[in-house]
Amino acid sequence: MHRFLFAAAGIFFLTVPVAAQEDPGAKLPPGEGRDVVMKVCTKCHDPSIAAEQSFDEKGWKDLVDQMESNGARGTEAEFAQIVAYLSKAFPAK
Ligand code: HEC
Numbered sequence: 285m286h287r288f289l290f291a292a293a294g295i296f297f298l299t300v301p302v303a304a305q306e307d308p309g310a311k312l313p314p315g316e317g318r319d320v321v322m323k324v325c326t327k328c329h330d331p332s333i334a335a336e337q338s339f340d341e342k343g344w345k346d347l348v349d350q351m352e353s354n355g356a357r358g359t360e361a362e363f364a365q366i367v368a369y370l371s372k373a374f375p376a377k
Contacts, residue, residue: 311335317369324358324366325351334370341371 309322311332325331339347344367348356352363 308332313373315369315373317365318373320358320362320365321369324356324362327356328354334374338374338377339371340376341367343376344370344374 308326308330309318309332312318312321312335321331321334325334337347348363348367348370352358358366
């Protein structure tokens with residue numbers, strides 16, 4: 285019985301982090317512009333980190349501008365779609 289519990293716990297701890305890595309964007313709700321976020325914002329980190337933040341539109345624009353100077357590449361239209369998506373998905377509290 286104890287051995288079984290150990291094995292079950294081992295499987296749990298091994299699979300959870302792997303599953304998290306294989307599913308970038310897991311915390312991004314469906315919505316218009318999500319596909320653009322998945323295209324532009326997955327190169328350096330999981331875009332799910334955006335779910336930790338909440339800003340108004342101006343705040344998201346500043347953050348996306350910051351990502352652009354970090355090296356994010358997209359067109360003006362794509363960045364505008366990203367800002368619109370994020371300010372709807374994660375608005376200021
Ligand atoms: C070229 C690499 C790169 C790309 C592409 C990129 N980022 Fe980042 N991102 C970073 C780096 C480096 C940091 C950590 C340093 C910082 O905050 O600037 C970061 C941090 C963040 C953070 C956390 C900020 C904080 O204060 O904790 C968020 C949210 C974020 N990025 C969102 C995005 C979004 C949205 C996009 C798509 C527009 C994006 N990133 C694209 C490099 C990138």
